[in-house]
Amino acid sequence: MKQEKAENLGIPSFSSPARHGQVATPERWLMRQLLRSLGDPPIRVRFWDGTEMEPVPGAARTTVVIHDRFALWRLLSHPMLHFGDDYSLGRIEVEGGLVEFLDTVFRHTPRARSSSPTRRQLLERLQRARRNTLSGSRENIHHHYDIGNSFYRLWLDHEMQYTCAYFPDPAMTLEAAQLAKLDHVCRKLQLKPGESVVEAGCGWGGLARHMARYYGVRVRAYNISTEQVAYARERAAQEGLADRIEYVLDDYRTISGEYDAFVSVGMLEHVGTEHYHVLGGVIDRALKAGGRGLIHSIGRNQAQPMSAWAERRIFPGAYPPTLREMMMIFEPYDFSVLDVENLRLHYARTLGHWLERYETHVPLVEQMFDAAFVRAWRLYLASSIASFTSGSLQLFQVLFARPQQNALPWSRAHLYHDHLRKE
């Protein structure tokens, strides 16, 4: 087994102890306990000595292979973190399909049946580890989004949408589904020509371009990722939209001015619940009397932290909230929630497209980074798919308005006119 570099991910390097030999009885017993705590998923475990273990004999369609004793011990000590690191390093491998393996495990893992105060406090402490203060956020965002536009360009769509697409027809291409998502958001907001929109966390600027181009609005879009803002500005200039879009390289907390609409797609995951009250205040100051807003975010049915591995290696400071937690944004400012749509399976499909494209570019990614990076991102994309298919992650689009905004559509049929026409 070749030892991989992992400097691009911050995975500590290990001197390979590689004291192989037979798996010991206590090691086997501990692995059995780990599988039990995971709800005895129908998977197979194969150890470095070729011996195997199956919690549900004959039911396994996927196998996790543990290549050395050190990887086993690390897995037993902190399964969520070390599975990721050792998978990245190639000391753990999966046979029979990584997504299927993870989906099986996630489906069987017992979920909490209550949210006790202790559990909440623990969660709060975990979250506090990487506070999304003004400088903390910049560091956290830099870690993920400034890997390089050329990397993301390999597997994202033409509009560089790094958020859940919308597949009213599941057979749509990723390109079409991302455009459908942008349109779905604009329709929900009922944007009218000449209106002004403020966007918090604009990524590579695709939504702002879509709104300015097709809905005739002026957009001010905030983002703290240097690479993304540079890209967004360049494209807006190239596409003749620079007079209608202002990309601001700054934190959402510095938003100024008054707007007809507020929109944020895929930023809330990086905000942290302790700042939701502040975010609500920002929206409250930014929205005119007839204003409305939309927040699109990964979420949860029950409060729980990000996977330790993903939080540490991929998305520092990230936390997908429950709907209950999201209400901390709206409730203090008397916003009226008009519409919540859960697009969980759309994200699984989006990620499926990304993973497929990603795999076709693996040689290039390995050249840009290293083999450990290649495997870490494969694991991240695959485990995200499995999280959405197994119902452990949700995707919420929440539409809201000022409480006395009565110029509301009488139904949501206007969101579906075009799609129906195509059928």
Added chain:
Amino acid sequence: MKQEKAENLGIPSFSSPARHGQVATPERWLMRQLLRSLGDPPIRVRFWDGTEMEPVPGAARTTVVIHDRFALWRLLSHPMLHFGDDYSLGRIEVEGGLVEFLDTVFRHTPRARSSSPTRRQLLERLQRARRNTLSGSRENIHHHYDIGNSFYRLWLDHEMQYTCAYFPDPAMTLEAAQLAKLDHVCRKLQLKPGESVVEAGCGWGGLARHMARYYGVRVRAYNISTEQVAYARERAAQEGLADRIEYVLDDYRTISGEYDAFVSVGMLEHVGTEHYHVLGGVIDRALKAGGRGLIHSIGRNQAQPMSAWAERRIFPGAYPPTLREMMMIFEPYDFSVLDVENLRLHYARTLGHWLERYETHVPLVEQMFDAAFVRAWRLYLASSIASFTSGSLQLFQVLFARPQQNALPWSRAHLYHDHLRKE
């Protein structure tokens, strides 16, 4: 001024002190403070001596008339409760439109900008006053729903829907809009022939009949109102649906069996937040693996008690929750919220139809009860309209499912096919 009976509402009778004379300066000053605390709404106050007061001179389109000193003092001591009681007794009247007057007041009343722990504790104490225990619920529900089917029949639609209708076209009749609501609920639940449904709080049984008749499902429907269940059973028998619907005269907490769908329209307002965890447990036990559910309830943007008057005279034990509070039903059991729709303005329109029909039957209602009852119910319907138009009340339909239910439609377009065809 004629002194009205009020025995049907439990309003205490007062010996009329009727010490008229001039309004004193301190009385005027106190009324001025009351108007200020209400946000200085552009209304006019006329006292029994003919003098007037306007917080915004020249802006008033409606006038509240206070007919005697005792009514004024009572109003100053507990405005929300005594406005209702003295309006019912005819000691306070409104000129220029009751709905408009109330809407103006509600729009200007300052809303809380935070939900402090103290505020929450106060709310909890208020709610505890009329606990919805098994016997408490029966008393509370009896108070409101057992007034008599013949009373409700005067102004409800043919299906006796005493909940928000759905007006995809605002010009629809009440009859059509109530059928559209029943259908909207069934479509959201994606009911299929042969499936089983349990309904918590079935009113006069209209939704159960609609589901059985048009969607071919078997329904077990729970309700603790004797009068309503008797009516529901009779109609199901008359309409040949008795083999597919079982109406159970019992509390939702006694629901047994397993079902494909759970539905509850207009019951949650009577449950009380302290029982949401129990309700979630009932749903969790009742739903099969592929099960889904829908809860339709009046709600709020921010936690606050019912108006003291409505809670005391009209709806004992009622409390419209925030979305955040509603999540206490779903979160402990890992239910996945799929869709939330806010139909606030639909309820205002529904109530508008009810009030219009109610007014045409006033002589009959006065014969059945008394003049104070007539005015109390007029106030209740009018203030409900104003609560929905001013954004102080919401109407939430929440669709949810088991977390691993992946047989979900790819969009909500199926809810809008017919309506579009008609356009």
